[in-house]
Amino acid sequence: MQYLLLIYLEETGWQELSDPQQQEVYARYRGLIGELQTQGKFLGGNELQPTSVGSRVQFRNGKKSVTDGPFAETKEQLGGYFLVEGKNLDEAIGIAERIPSASTGSIEVRPVVPRQAT
Numbered sequence: 134m135q136y137l138l139l140i141y142l143e144e145t146g147w148q149e150l151s152d153p154q155q156q157e158v159y160a161r162y163r164g165l166i167g168e169l170q171t172q173g174k175f176l177g178g179n180e181l182q183p184t185s186v187g188s189r190v191q192f193r194n195g196k197k198s199v200t201d202g203p204f205a206e207t208k209e210q211l212g213g214y215f216l217v218e219g220k221n222l223d224e225a226i227g228i229a230e231r232i233p234s235a236s237t238g239s240i241e242v243r244p245v246v247p248r249q250a251t
Contacts, residue, residue, distance in 0.1 A: 136225035142238030
């Protein structure tokens with residue numbers, strides 16, 4: 134089963150890290166991704182640009198509305214994601230707890246609805 138692991142963190146905390154500190158975190162991510170790829174569990178993932186460069190699109194009553202970010206005053210922002218293959222929720226949670234940002238932010242684990250064959 135596929136699981137989407139949504140990585141939430143405080144953008145300001147990340148920006149306050151020195152370049153060597155950020156590079157150390159990236160190295161930990163690369164190590165985990167490499168291990169999961171070897172096991173056939175990593176299906177994809179990306180870091181996201183900050184919320185300040187995002188846009189929110191809504192379509193109501195025939196009218197489009199586009200709002201520049203940030204969109205909400207929250208402590209943590211969506212900073213990236215992993216798409217993984219897991220036997221069950223427990224295995225996906227086990228992967229989530231190993232994501233480097235889990236120690237300073239939080240990881241939301243969501244099962245992906247399987248596509249129906251047409």
